[in-house]
Amino acid sequence: MAIQVRNLVKRFGAFSALQEVSLDIASGELVALLGPSGSGKTTLLRVIAGLETPDSGDVLFDGEDAIRRDVRERGVGFVFQHYALFRHMTVFENVAFGLRVQPRKIRPPEDEIRARVHELLGLVQLDWLGHRYPAQLSGGQRQRIALARALAVKPDLLLLDEPFGALDARVRKELRRWLRRLHDDIHITSVFVTHDQDEALEVADRVVVMNEGAIEQVGTPEEVYDHPATPFVYSFLGDVNLFHGRFEAGHVQIGESSVRAHPGGSVEEGEAMAFVRTHEFEVVRERIGNGALPATVRHIRALGPRVRIELDRTDDGKMIEAEVSRAEYDALDLRKGDQVFVSARRARVFVNSD
């Protein structure tokens, strides 16, 4: 099912949760709503589900108005952040619930319900847990049962609110991959909310980056990561260093170094923000040219193939976080307290014209 969201506005008292949000989701897509808490991503998800009524704006399912349709008739599967499993029902009854509450006329017979529940429990690989109660399950198991329960009514749209938020790191990673594979198998239009950039970039076909009730950028994981449209997207995705300086004649002046930049647009000069990802730095011992900033090595974390280096700028003492490969690190033979020069191979510059 394709979803169109048009100019959604939602306020809670004085707080503006959604400001004129518009979004298109194609049928069969797996979309992530990514943003910090309070960015409106969960509100958007709940409005699409029908759990929240917008103050204005439209939600269309396959071109048909959905706002005036009751939650019960939207054909939506919803996985809640804390799973919201029915605590007094067994796992089996939890999954069967959506089928059992159907009106008698369309409700499948008991043996069909049983077959369907077992099929779903098989799909989430937990067929052996049917007789247990939610309190007896681990977080990851609850999560998968919640998903099976949502899928039982054969929804046209699957909505997941922070689906991996409450799980520990390893289970989280495993479930992420598993959700991706599940989606590849059943191809149901899916939207999930997350504040975790890795999760969004790894799992989703497209990522919607939200901030303060508005959409900052929509694109594939590569697009939003490599070509962030706004300073917010840049700072929210990946580990990034922010420099303030003045943009003039195609260069940004950062401290005593000057970095070439192409901010795009027609801005000639002004105050600039320059973003540099940790892996976009070059760390050298001898100064070459005037693009490099002198700095002191403060801390080194040499775990795994990438080595993270924290440096203090010599001119203003601010911290720079850089990441180099193991080989580079070994060649440099760095020690804490060493004087080095740091230059950006690449910088994304946003200029405020004055």
Add this chain to the structure above:
Amino acid sequence: MTASVAGLDRSIAVRPRARSTSEPRVVRWTLIGVALVFLLLFLVVPLVSVFAGALAKGFGPFLRGVRDPDTLAAVRLTLLTAAVAVPLNLGFGIAASWAIAKFNFRGKNLLVTLIDLPFAVSPVIAGMVFVLLFGAQGWAGPWLRDHDIRILFAVPGIVLATTFVTFPFVARELIPLMEEQGTEEEEAARVLGASGWQIFRRVTLPNIRWGLLYGVILCNARAMGEFGAVSVVSGHIRGVTTTLPLQVEILYNEYNFTAAFAAASLLTLLALVTLAAKRWVERRREDT
């Protein structure tokens, strides 16, 4: 959740006491002794004396006291009153706690405060309110007289006063429980296609059943035992408008001690049954 927490408590209880929290033996035994003496003087002795008083002249007089037509009428009226007041407050309690725990609306705090009013005000005053409302000189008095409806000094007045006094029990029990459980399960049921009634019957009610039963037991105990408010509106017509507690008072004032204690022993038995039921519900609650 509750089960695991209770399990935790138990496991802590069997662990040897840490030195820092153990008092000298003398202090411990003194504290326990004081508590036991207090319990004996103020709870056990009165409880035993009720039954002792009832059986003082043997089993025959006790049975005669219980079988007295006026006492039996009082038992019937007490049961009838509870049978009306408890379901009324059950319905109200669920409705009010549902509204308070699951929705936000104007005047919510006022409603929460009002629910406690019957606890805050003396039962005698509760009775007086109904006299003011329905008495011959009251607001609705003339209208009621014209239509030949008797509320005061009749069964409806007794039921009304009892309902008022027992109003908070169910709601007080359910509000914190429902607030703690939140609305997520109800939302999940709604998305899965359940109607309002199905959500209530299949999700909300099973989650609150033990709290609900607990509230009903307390409500029932109070409904049967209420004296003050009922005394004001009853009119003390023997065999017609006396509930069991009022009957005890009447018999006592007539120096008919055996009969008074016989009636009192019935009320005391009710109290013991209530305590047992309450304990049983508490245990079940911990297990689920």
